[in-house]
Amino acid sequence: MNAKSVTPEIKQSIAELREQINDHNYRYYVLDAPDIPDVEYDRLMNELKRLEAEHPALIVPDSPTQRVGAAPLSAFSTVKHEMPMLSLDNAFSDEEIADFNRRLSERLKSTEDIEFACEPKLDGIAISLLYEDGVFVRGATRGDGETGEDISQNVRTIPSVPLRLRGKGFPATLEVRGEVYMPKASFNSLNEYARKHDQKTFMNPRNAAAGSLRQLDSRITANRRLEFCAYGVGLVREGNLPDRHSEILRRLQQWGVRISDKLAVVKNLAGCLEYYKDLEQVRADLEYDIDGIVYKVNRIDLQRQLGFVSRAPRWAIARKFPAQEEMTRLINVEFQVGRTGAVTPVARLEPVFVGGVTVSNATLHNQDEINRLGVQIGDTVIVRRAGDVIPQIVSVVMSKRPAETIQIVFPSDCPVCGSPVEAMPGEAVARCTGGLVCEAQRKEAIRHFASRRAMDIDGLGDKLVEQLVDQSLVHSVADIYRLDAETLAGLERMGKKSAEKLVKAIESSKSTTLPRFLYALGIREVGETTARNLAAEFGNLDDLMKADQGRLQQVKDIGPVVAHFVEEFFQQSETREGIRSLQNAGVHWDEFTPGENTAGEGDQPLAGLTYVITGTLESMSRDDAKEKLQQLGATVAGSVSKKTHAVVAGPGAGSKLARAEQLGITILNEKDFLALLEKPESAQ
Numbered sequence: 208m209n210a211k212s213v214t215p216e217i218k219q220s221i222a223e224l225r226e227q228i229n230d231h232n233y234r235y236y237v238l239d240a241p242d243i244p245d246v247e248y249d250r251l252m253n254e255l256k257r258l259e260a261e262h263p264a265l266i267v268p269d270s271p272t273q274r275v276g277a278a279p280l281s282a283f284s285t286v287k288h289e290m291p292m293l294s295l296d297n298a299f300s301d302e303e304i305a306d307f308n309r310r311l312s313e314r315l316k317s318t319e320d321i322e323f324a325c326e327p328k329l330d331g332i333a334i335s336l337l338y339e340d341g342v343f344v345r346g347a348t349r350g351d352g353e354t355g356e357d358i359s360q361n362v363r364t365i366p367s368v369p370l371r372l373r374g375k376g377f378p379a380t381l382e383v384r385g386e387v388y389m390p391k392a393s394f395n396s397l398n399e400y401a402r403k404h405d406q407k408t409f410m411n412p413r414n415a416a417a418g419s420l421r422q423l424d425s426r427i428t429a430n431r432r433l434e435f436c437a438y439g440v441g442l443v444r445e446g447n448l449p450d451r452h453s454e455i456l457r458r459l460q461q462w463g464v465r466i467s468d469k470l471a472v473v474k475n476l477a478g479c480l481e482y483y484k485d486l487e488q489v490r491a492d493l494e495y496d497i498d499g500i501v502y503k504v505n506r507i508d509l510q511r512q513l514g515f516v517s518r519a520p521r522w523a524i525a526r527k528f529p530a531q532e533e534m535t536r537l538i539n540v541e542f543q544v545g546r547t548g549a550v551t552p553v554a555r556l557e558p559v560f561v562g563g564v565t566v567s568n569a570t571l572h573n574q575d576e577i578n579r580l581g582v583q584i585g586d587t588v589i590v591r592r593a594g595d596v597i598p599q600i601v602s603v604v605m606s607k608r609p610a611e612t613i614q615i616v617f618p619s620d621c622p623v624c625g626s627p628v629e630a631m632p633g634e635a636v637a638r639c640t641g642g643l644v645c646e647a648q649r650k651e652a653i654r655h656f657a658s659r660r661a662m663d664i665d666g667l668g669d670k671l672v673e674q675l676v677d678q679s680l681v682h683s684v685a686d687i688y689r690l691d692a693e694t695l696a697g698l699e700r701m702g703k704k705s706a707e708k709l710v711k712a713i714e715s716s717k718s719t720t721l722p723r724f725l726y727a728l729g730i731r732e733v734g735e736t737t738a739r740n741l742a743a744e745f746g747n748l749d750d751l752m753k754a755d756q757g758r759l760q761q762v763k764d765i766g767p768v769v770a771h772f773v774e775e776f777f778q779q780s781e782t783r784e785g786i787r788s789l790q791n792a793g794v795h796w797d798e799f800t801p802g803e804n805t806a807g808e809g810d811q812p813l814a815g816l817t818y819v820i821t822g823t824l825e826s827m828s829r830d831d832a833k834e835k836l837q838q839l840g841a842t843v844a845g846s847v848s849k850k851t852h853a854v855v856a857g858p859g860a861g862s863k864l865a866r867a868e869q870l871g872i873t874i875l876n877e878k879d880f881l882a883l884l885e886k887p888e889s890a891q
């Protein structure tokens with residue numbers, strides 16, 4: 208493009224656009240409170256890019272457009288840290304923190320309580336950002352603490368690193384120190400993409416962040432969703448900073464640097480211990496990995512007095528959480544068959560304490576994953592359990608491979624029913640082709656049929672289904688309706704009372720709704736929403752059973768894949784017979800009128816309203832709270848936006864609550880929430 212002539216108006220427009228974009232970045236990354244939709248932000252950015260392309264002479268390194276990465280480097284140059292980047296001593300128990308506090312008092316020769324700043328210990332990569340007169344001039348890794356690498360080009364691509372500080376009053380030279388990390392969701396999608404494209408996956412978010420920062424081609428870094436969070440300052444020249452660590456961080460925040468929203472100041476040791484408990488509770492819900500807490504003496508004058516010992520400050524300590532990764536041995540691999548026949552390899556492990564629980568099983572996903580890991584039975588493996596995520600095997604410790612390992616062989620026949628196991632072309636999952644002939648699939652189908660959100664047969668749990676199928680008392684779901692109290696009472700862990708109760712529950716499940724019934728049938732890819740859409744479209748089962756794929760695709764949110772599964776399902780003679788048996792047994796529903804709720808509990812007073820749940824609730828789990836809201840028709844979202852109707856916040860609520868407050872969104876405590884469940888009509 209030919210450069211056009213630069214007029215004062217163009218200069219002005221460019222300056223205004225940059226300022227607007229920087230403001231939005233600040234609101235988004237630092238305050239966590241965006242006030243414009245993404246499309247509007249994109250529009251501003253595109254406009255700026257267009258003007259800069261027309262007038263390349265006006266491009267400056269700190270323009271918000273300059274985050275896309277630059278030409279690849281052949282190597283990173285080295286950077287000498289004028290002030291060394293130190294590390295921290297670790298503590299693993301309350302006692303060790305008490306010892307730390309005692310040592311401080313002794314050194315300070317004071318009996319007064321010591322005030323601490325508490326921050327999460329982010330599990331990422333330490334970096335240093337250098338600002339000269341407020342302009343970002345260099346980003347460097349920690350390296351060995353004395354010398355690091357110049358990764359400025361890569362750091363520039365991280366959206367939460369300000370390329371220019373906001374406001375005024377910052378020192379002429381200011382070195383900001385903090386952690387670059389990859390949020391868990393970004394890590395998962397990066398690995399998912401890698402798995403799909405047969406590329407190398409990363410072990411954990413920290414490795415992914417390190418790998419992304421180490422790219423010589425910063426355009427790759429620009430495509431990885433990295434974030435930055437500051438935890439301190441290094442070199443400061445010509446300028447003053449507040450006299451407390453927490454205040455320095457807040458000052459950084461005012462200058463546009465992101466700091467932790469979990470930063471807290473506590474009065475003494477007791478406060479530190481409480482902070483640990485609180486953060487441990489919410490650890491799994493955080494959007495990023497943390498491996499502990501850092502306690503820092505808050506007063507800078509006391510920090511100076513305390514000084515350093517070898518490579519670590521005396522005034523700070525890291526209290527580590529139980530590790531989320533551990534080494535253990537793979538003892539065996541078993542193959543489990545799910546409701547849809549998917550055959551999943553499950554690793555049996557030597558029990559190991561990781562992420563706060565003892566883990567003895569982990570998923571291996573599928574054959575591709577086994578190949579990718581190159582794992583064999585007998586290997587030493589690294590197991591990762593982050594929060595409530597299913598434990599995963601992340602890698603094999605090849606150096607510990609014993610002389611004799613056993614190859615993992617994926618079965619060609621179903622381990623339960625012996626039917627062939629097949630993988631559809633292009634699908635990583637292998638499935639047992641036995642359908643309901645397969646006992647494992649039958650058990651899962653029966654469990655699903657009886658589950659709360661399906662036919663809701665209270666008391667028909669996993670263990671019972673297991674016995675009923677094993678003893679050939681139940682072959683198909685219709686057989687459930689032939690069970691009597693006497694038979695049930697003869698089963699393990701069943702008494703006369705519970706048998707009678709179960710018979711009653713079976714009886715009352717006969718009266719259901721069409722969406723629930725469709726969901727209960729367990730058609731592949733038909734969850735509750737699809738079941739509801741199908742019911743709303745056809746109104747009755749007969750018309751649905753007659754529909755071909757073309758007709759099915761006219762239903763809301765149903766594409767060719769689901770249409771195929773639905774058609775195929777209803778064409779099978781076993782399906783038709785099964786449905787007839789159920790109806791003969793007395794299962795019935797009224798014709799469906801749209802707007803009816805799956806649970807059949809009348810209307811949906813919260814329809815159209817979006818809720819967000821954050822923190823911990825005492826009376827129920829978050830999942831249960833979510834389910835209850837959904838039953839009333841509400842949508843439950845993971846993040847707060849202007850569209851959020853209200854936020855349900857329990858203790859431990861963090862950034863979501865803060866964001867809701869900033870956006871002026873209604874906040875419900877647990878009592879309000881329970882009242883809402885009682886009287887949902889009052890919500891609108």
Ligand code: IVH
Pocket residue numbers: 293294295326327328329330331332333334349385386438439501520523525
């Ligand atoms: S303060 C002199 N605060 O932990 C004190 N470090 O084990 C220097 N880290 O290299 C560090 N979160 O990469 C500090 N809130 C936090 C931190 C933090 C993560 C990392 C940092 C450092 C390592 C020390």
